[in-house]
Amino acid sequence: xxxxxxxxxxxxxxxxxxxxxxxxxxxxxxxxxxxxxxxxxxxxxxxxxxxxxxxxxxxxxxxxxxxxxxxxxxxxxxxxxxxxxxxxxxxxxxxxxxxxxxxxxxxxxxxxxxxxxxxxxxxxxxxxxxxxxxxxxxxxxxxxxxxxxxxxxxxxxxxxxxxxxxxxxxxxxxxxxxxxxxxxxxxxxxxxxxxxxxxxxxxxxxxxxxxxxxxxxxxxxxxxxxxxxxxxxxxxxxxxxxxxxxxxxxxxxxxxxxxxxxxxxxxxxxxxxxxxxxxxxxxxxxxxxxxxxxxxxxxxxxxxxxxxxxxxxxxxxxxxxxxxxxxxxxxxxxxxxxxxxxxxxxxxxxxxxxxxxxxxxxxxxxxxxxxxxxxxxxxxxxxxxxxxxxxxxxxxxxxxxxxxxxxxxxxxxxxxxxxxxxxxxxxxxxxxxxxxxxxxxxxxxxxxxxxxxxxxxxxxxxxxxxxx
Numbered sequence: 001x002x003x004x005x006x007x008x009x010x011x012x013x014x015x016x017x018x019x020x021x022x023x024x025x026x027x028x029x030x031x032x033x034x035x036x037x038x039x040x041x042x043x044x045x046x047x048x049x050x051x052x053x054x055x056x057x058x059x060x061x062x063x064x065x066x067x068x069x070x071x072x073x074x075x076x077x078x079x080x081x082x083x084x085x086x087x088x089x090x091x092x093x094x095x096x097x098x099x100x101x102x103x104x105x106x107x108x109x110x111x112x113x114x115x116x117x118x119x120x121x122x123x124x125x126x127x128x129x130x131x132x133x134x135x136x137x138x139x140x141x142x143x144x145x146x147x148x149x150x151x152x153x154x155x156x157x158x159x160x161x162x163x164x165x166x167x168x169x170x171x172x173x174x175x176x177x178x179x180x181x182x183x184x185x186x187x188x189x190x191x192x193x194x195x196x197x198x199x200x201x202x203x204x205x206x207x208x209x210x211x212x213x214x215x216x217x218x219x220x221x222x223x224x225x226x227x228x229x230x231x232x233x234x235x236x237x238x239x240x241x242x243x244x245x246x247x248x249x250x251x252x253x254x255x256x257x258x259x260x261x262x263x264x265x266x267x268x269x270x271x272x273x274x275x276x277x278x279x280x281x282x283x284x285x286x287x288x289x290x291x292x293x294x295x296x297x298x299x300x301x302x303x304x305x306x307x308x309x310x311x312x313x314x315x316x317x318x319x320x321x322x323x324x325x326x327x328x329x330x331x332x333x334x335x336x337x338x339x340x341x342x343x344x345x346x347x348x349x350x351x352x353x354x355x356x357x358x359x360x361x362x363x364x365x366x367x368x369x370x371x372x373x374x375x376x377x378x379x380x381x382x383x384x385x386x387x388x389x390x391x392x393x394x395x396x397x398x399x400x401x402x403x404x405x406x407x408x409x410x411x412x413x414x415x416x417x418x419x420x421x422x423x424x425x426x427x428x429x430x431x432x433x434x435x436x437x438x439x440x441x442x443x444x445x446x447x448x449x450x451x452x453x454x455x456x457x458x459x460x461x462x463x464x465x466x467x468x
Contacts, residue, residue: 052424055117055118056080056120057084057119057141058120059084059108059120059121059123060124061083061085061090062123063215065121067412068146068416071412072144072416081102082102083104083111086227086231087218087225089218089225108135109135112139113139120142121146122143122145124146125231126148126254126255127254128151129146129149130150133159133162133170134159137162137166137170140166142168142169142419142423143169143170143171145171147172148261148436148444149433150440151256153441156441163432163433170432171419172435172436174436176265176411177272178411178418178430180405180411181348181350182273185336185343185345186275189273193343194338194340194352195339197274198314198339199317199337200317200318201335202333203322203333205323206322206323206326207326207329208330212290212325214247214291217247221246222240228240235253250294251295251297252447256444257298258301259447260440263320263442263446264439264440266334267320272430274316275313276307276310276313278439279306279458280307280460281458282303282306283449284450285301287299287300298450300322301321302320304320305317305319340354341354350403351401352402354399354400356397359388360384360388363381437463441458445465
């Protein structure tokens with residue numbers, strides 16, 4: 001190990017001790033937990049042999065495409081050799097950023113046909129995810145596909161089958177699955193810190209135009225600079241509209257709205273922490289409250305999901321919320337509520353708060369006993385005092401637990417690193433096609449529920465819609 005790696009290791013352990021764990025009695029303070037976290041944060045410092053070099057192609061050069069490839073290029077041995085996008089301006093920018101020798105094209109199939117490319121990052125509008133993923137797997141490429149894995153529930157089985165048939169590595173890009181905070185939440189949940197789970201509340205609010213997907217538009221958008229025919233291939237005739245290309249998340253024909261963009265993050269987090277395969281009943285409501293820019297998806301949306309009891313978890317309810325004009329200023333939060341406390345994940349940390357009921361039932365206060373005759377009240381009080389000790393009448397107390405990500409940990413980089421490590425070692429990825437679909441399908445079912453005004457019934461085991 002290099003001097004730099006030794007230094008990183010020492011610095012990481014100091015951060016774990018100083019900022020990561022605020023309670024020495026926490027189940028997270030074990031040496032095993034610290035070593036596991038250390039291993040993950042230092043994964044991308046490994047030396048890579050020439051035989052482990054990975055050449056990648058990027059399909060989709062928008063905001064997230066550039067974010068993904070920047071993380072990918074931090075992983076030793078990864079080289080970007082080709083990029084595809086339907087807008088010429090982004091191809092020009094790719095050469096400015098990644099080098100003039102970068103191969104660029106408006107046809108993603110030219111990238112898939114290259115024998116020197118080992119893997120592709122698929123970061124297009126949602127309606128192209130399944131199509132390109134299946135094409136890439138058939139061409140023998142490993143695939144990193146951004147969430148949601150599919151545009152429609154009907155596409156999920158085909159993607160899973162294509163991955164299995166190819167035998168190639170596939171990772172779905174919901175990076176919170178690789179978060180150390182989610183790791184710790186899972187450990188705390190499974191250790192019984194909050195007792196039996198019964199409710200999960202998840203929120204992802206924003207309050208700005210860019211957060212509501214009104215991105216800056218290029219001043220040369222036209223059918224000459226955008227390959228519109230390729231964009232709408234298989235969809236029938238649709239007149240050119242730059243909003244539907246550059247603001248595609250706002251249109252259900254090309255994107256999946258707040259459900260596919262943000263509910264899916266909250267579902268991925270819930271599933272990785274609880275070990276759940278998904279809900280059986282899904283209902284959603286929403287409205288277009290503020291961003292009336294031509295979009296045909298809501299900017300305020302809620303979802304309610306019913307999770308049945310399984311071997312992995314008790315029955316619980318999940319509520320989802322996205323508000324794009326939230327007076328909170330924006331927030332991302334998941335709260336797990338059990339019979340003895342809560343785990344609340346907020347930003348780069350979590351907090352466990354305990355509230356445990358006394359063994360003895362209540363007596364007095366806001367109680368019917370005060371409405372009975374005085375002699376009966378005295379007799380009931382005496383009987384209660386004999387049955388329950390003073391200690392049994394008190395609520396047990398436990399200290400709160402807080403955890404924060406160590407400084408320097410990058411869940412996005414970790415998620416990308418896991419993908420390339422899987423390619424090199426054959427070890428399973430943390431978010432394969434099955435996991436990705438089990439997170440995407442309930443999110444997409446929220447859209448179906450909203451637009452069709454109905455409860456959607458889902459079998460999370462078979463991953464099929466049911467009649468209920």
